[in-house]
Amino acid sequence: MDNRNLLLAVVLSGLLILGWDIGMRYFYPEAATPPPARTAAAARADASAAPAAGLGADVAATGKVDLKTALASGGRVVIDTPRLAGSINLLGARIDDVVLKDYRQTVKKDSGPVRLLAPEGTPEQYFAEFGFLTGGVRQPANALWQADGQRLTPETPVTLTRTDAAGITYRIRFAVDENFMITATQSATNAGAAAAIIQPFALIKRTSANASLSQWIAHSGPVFAADAVANYDVGYECGWTLLSTCIDLSEDKLYKIEGKADWLGFTDQYWFSALVPGKGVASAEFRAVGDKLFRADVLYEAATVPAGKSLTRSTRLFAGAKESTLLDSYEDSGIAQFGRAITWGWFWFFEKPFLxxxxxxxxxxxxxxxxxxxxxxxxxxxxxxxxxxxxxxxxxxxxxxxxxxxxxxxxxxxxxxxxxxxxxxxxxxxxxxxxxxxxxxxxxxxxxxxxxxxxxxxxxxxxxxxxxxxxxxxxxxxxxxxxxxxxxxxxxxxxxxxxxxxxxxxxxxxxxxxxxxxxxxxxxxxxxxxxxxxxxxxxxxxxxxxxxxxxxxxxxxxxxxxxxxxxxxxxxxxxxxxxxxxxxxxxxx
Incomplete structure (x- = not known):
């Protein structure tokens, strides 16, 4: 082979690899070892067969709320860690205010930190919520909780508490590490006269309006790992794809994760949010819940809690930057395939050494x-x-x-x-x-x-x-x-x-x-x-x-x-x- 053919092949290969980025922003990269593909028809069948007793679909928030106004209303617990700042909304027990201290919005020094999570109804709404189903009915999303502290730091966990009319006391204990991982321990103590059927849940809800575009080389959108296999096959909207399965969540409305869900959430080019379920999960799924609104749900198995007894479940929430070494450290601590939240693809054995x-x-x-x-x-x-x-x-x-x-x-x-x-x-x-x-x-x-x-x-x-x-x-x-x-x-x-x-x-x-x-x-x-x-x-x-x-x-x-x-x-x-x-x-x- 002479040099002109080699050069021509290299140039054409470069065009093939790089030039497509302009015209194929919705082309998804390969999953590590993809599970059997689910058809759109199967996804719709799952949606129609979903039981009424569950989280169901939210009613989309009407109107737009100014961010400053939303953060000023209602009681809040301050989040203050070396790398996170923000607050927990006591109305609904939502983590809906998180900024990343280490990252600025733009190169300007006064641009302010990157905002990851924002309250519902704001243009950039993106939040995590932890709650309970009692007797198959979701507890009110606007319920007011009481906090035993004013600041959530790595040294000072905070517990939110509320009691319903039946005498059941619900608690959510929040703890946070030095980086981007928050642990929510949900418990319910039945002080009523009769047994109660209780299901804790956790969810992340976001708008795709401010999401980074999914590219053929870097997936942005719903992402999860199940049975220790990372999967990038679900998209907000799939558009035109090539050589890859894509399940259009905006069309199919529901995607249920098969097998054991290791984690699930939403990824952008540089940012990532995910729920890491504990034991006793009944279902993990993604839903389209409104105009450009999407949700990742974890619902735990229903348990009968007799009078005087308690139920406890634990879920971790990651909300931060996609730092390779940090994600790998969480993976080493037991969260399967967490490092694959970054779309390394087939050539990861080259890419990680280069990084x-x-x-x-x-x-x-x-x-x-x-x-x-x-x-x-x-x-x-x-x-x-x-x-x-x-x-x-x-x-x-x-x-x-x-x-x-x-x-x-x-x-x-x-x-x-x-x-x-x-x-x-x-x-x-x-x-x-x-x-x-x-x-x-x-x-x-x-x-x-x-x-x-x-x-x-x-x-x-x-x-x-x-x-x-x-x-x-x-x-x-x-x-x-x-x-x-x-x-x-x-x-x-x-x-x-x-x-x-x-x-x-x-x-x-x-x-x-x-x-x-x-x-x-x-x-x-x-x-x-x-x-x-x-x-x-x-x-x-x-x-x-x-x-x-x-x-x-x-x-x-x-x-x-x-x-x-x-x-x-x-x-x-x-x-x-x-x-x-x-x-x-x-x-x-």
Missing amino acids: WLLRTLNGLVGNFGVAIILMTVIVRGLMFPIAQKQFASMAAMRAVQPRMKEIQERFKDDRQRQQQEIMKLYKEEKVNPLAGCLPLVLQIPIFFALYKVLVLAIEMRHEPFVLWIKDLSAPDPAHILNLFGLLPYDVPAGFLAIGPLAVLLGITMWLTFKLNPAAMDPVQQQVFAIMPWILMFVMAPFAAGLLLYWVTSNILTLAQQSYLYSKHPQLKAAAAKEKEDAGRKKTQG
Whole structure:
């Protein structure tokens, strides 16, 4: 395989992997080991067969409530941990006010922390609720609870209490760790005269209006793990999908999780909320409950609680950032597949080491952009011996080209004999025609893994590089439409937002093609002439960190090609002769 075909294959593979992101934002990645697919008809049948005694569908909140007004009304217990701030609403025992202290909304220092959870009825409504069914009837969602403390911290748990007309006392004890995990221990003590049938439940309800878009490379939407298998097959709305099962929750209304639910919730690109059920679960499911409103439910088994007896169940709530090391630590503590809340996909064994390397390099140099450059150098350095073997194989193939042409001419009327003689020639000269393909086979998963790491890694969010690049996870903010940052305004990103990094990508890609001395037919020449500039437009809206990686890779490719061609001058000589012969034939023709 000569170098022009290798380069063409790499470029086309890059387009295949990256270019689709613009047109296939609803393409879901693969599940780790997907459970048997459920059809839409089956989901609708489940919905119609759902028993009346259950959580059922909420009545969608009417109107919109201002966030400040919602947080100011009613009694609240303050949440204050090293990484979380917010409050618990005593009206309904809801955790509906959570912000993440470590993450800002924008790169501006005064932008305020990222808000994850918000009260019902607000434009960004997203909350968790813990309650009880008694006798199959859900306790009032607007019931007022009493708290035994004013602040929930890692050192001070808080217990909410209320007693109903039948004399049953309900308690919810909230405890929180140093990160993003809240434990809700629900108990019911029957002080009445008769036995009661009680079912604790927990739910997360959110709007999809402010959800990040689900991409083919990174799932956003409902996500769960059951029987230690992560699953990304349920979507708010599926749109057009390819090579993946997608259950449209907005259409099917209900999705029941089969098997033991390890956890369930909703994921965005960087944020994640999930319920981690304890023992005694009766059902775990997702529901569409209104216009762009969705819910994840955990309902525990009904238990008969005699007079004077109690019932206790425990559920954990994760509400925070998708930090790989943190999620893995929770997984190590017993929450199956919790680290797969990040859509690593098939190449996780490449991606996690790359992320570790990026974090390590960033810790050493203190600049994530420099860490990306250093990681690219290291990866290309490790692959250099393979590139050397590729060029050696190309040189060997060039050396036997005259004898191959002789065989082809001699046995042009006998294809079988021709192939036999060519294989014999390869064996005699110890030439492997497939050796040149090995770098391509390795580069595709490595490139794909690097791309996913740069898209999924929250570590890159809001990380600056140099000068005008203040956020490597966002597109290059300086582009042609604002005269490369000279005009003091932002322009909506799009394929015309060609920034300096995109221009460098086009130029360096064009130079790698120009350095290739191989002869090309007119069609190949046209492809190689326009491909760099097509890539420049396609890649312009992508994260600056990804473009930085690719530009660095192209520069290293230029250096590598120059060095290897100097070690194999016969490749240049043979290509020059081919070009000369091709030009002569064209003139004569």
